[in-house]
Amino acid sequence: MELIWDIVISAFLVIGGIFGFVGSLGLVKLPDPMTRLHAPTKAATVGVGSVLIASMIWFAVKQDHLSLHELIVTVFIFLTAPVTAHFISKANIFRDWPADKLPRPAGEGEWAVHQSDADTSKEELAGEQETEATQQD
Amino acid sequence: MIAYALIFAFACYCAALLFNLYRVVKAPGVTDRVLALDTMAINAIALIVLFGIYEGTALFFEASILYAMTGFVATVAFAKFILRGDIIE
Numbered sequence: 001m002e003l004i005w006d007i008v009i010s011a012f013l014v015i016g017g018i019f020g021f022v023g024s025l026g027l028v029k030l031p032d033p034m035t036r037l038h039a040p041t042k043a044a045t046v047g048v049g050s051v052l053i054a055s056m057i058w059f060a061v062k063q064d065h066l067s068l069h070e071l072i073v074t075v076f077i078f079l080t081a082p083v084t085a086h087f088i089s090k091a092n093i094f095r096d097w098p099a100d101k102l103p104r105p106a107g108e109g110e111w112a113v114h115q116s117d118a119d120t121s122k123e124e125l126a127g128e129q130e131t132e133a134t135q136q137d
Numbered sequence: 138m139i140a141y142a143l144i145f146a147f148a149c150y151c152a153a154l155l156f157n158l159y160r161v162v163k164a165p166g167v168t169d170r171v172l173a174l175d176t177m178a179i180n181a182i183a184l185i186v187l188f189g190i191y192e193g194t195a196l197f198f199e200a201s202i203l204y205a206m207t208g209f210v211a212t213v214a215f216a217k218f219i220l221r222g223d224i225i226e
Contacts, residue, residue: 010142013187017142017149020183024153027160027176033168040176043153048183051146055186058139059195069198073182073205080209084175087216092168094220113220 005061012054019047033092037085044081049074139190146187153180171215178208 019042026039052070059067093102094113102111109115157180160173182201189197214224 006138010138013139013142013146016183017146020146020153020180021149024156024176024180027173028156033166033172036169037172040172040179043176043183044179048179048186051183051186055190058190063193067195067198069195069202070186073186073198073201076202076205076209077179077182080205084209084212084216087213087220088168088172088175091171091216091219092166095168096166 002061005057009054009057009061012050012057016047016049016051016054019043019050023047033096034089037089037092041081041085044077048077143187143191147184147191150180150184150187154184167219168216171212171219174215175208175212178204178211182208 023040023043026042027036030036030039052074056067056070059065090113093111099110099114102114105111154177157173157177161170161177164170164173182204185197185201185204189195189201217224
């Protein structure tokens with residue numbers, strides 16, 4: 001039984017190492033920024049994920065206590081990876097893609113990164129202040 | 138067997154960190170630098186967890202959680218600064 005767990009933990013460690021390596025190799029080798037954005041997500045999900053699974057099994061088998069800290073780290077990384085990827089791709093569109101090179105978005109309006117008044121919070125705040133003022137009267 | 142797998146994983150993540158460092162120093166655009174820094178934070182989390190297995194203590198998970206949080210906040214702050222020229226508007 002001990003041997004089976006050893007094999008499982010080692011397999012997860014090796015898979016995690018390979019995916020982390022491939023993710024960063026893609027960051028160096030791939031040709032343009034948007035494809036480079038795709039490579040490290042493999043390191044973030046499968047790589048770190050399987051290292052964390054290996055650590056969880058290791059602590060459960062070798063030290064006889066099931067630790068759930070790894071689950072917190074996994075959930076946090078899985079929640080934040082799409083947000084960071086979205087932010088970085090938005091910054092990339094804003095810097096490297098002029099508006100006439102981008103395809104037209106469907107429906108009304110332009111791409112939000114190229115619209116100087118895309119932030120509607122100012123008008124909403126102004127509207128709230130007005131309603132507050134009228135309520136005070 | 139676990140010892141050899143651990144050494145392999147350590148080697149992989151250290152090489153990955155070196156690749157990221159190369160990308161931070163020598164990048165074609167500023168968003169590539171931000172992406173490389175984000176990947177560095179994620180690889181550092183994996184290294185901390187591996188070191189926790191190597192030492193056999195559960196002490197390092199707090200460090201990895203802190204690293205995940207600060208890495209996320211730093212990346213979002215960088216991207217926001219590139220997008221708007223300001224972080225807290």
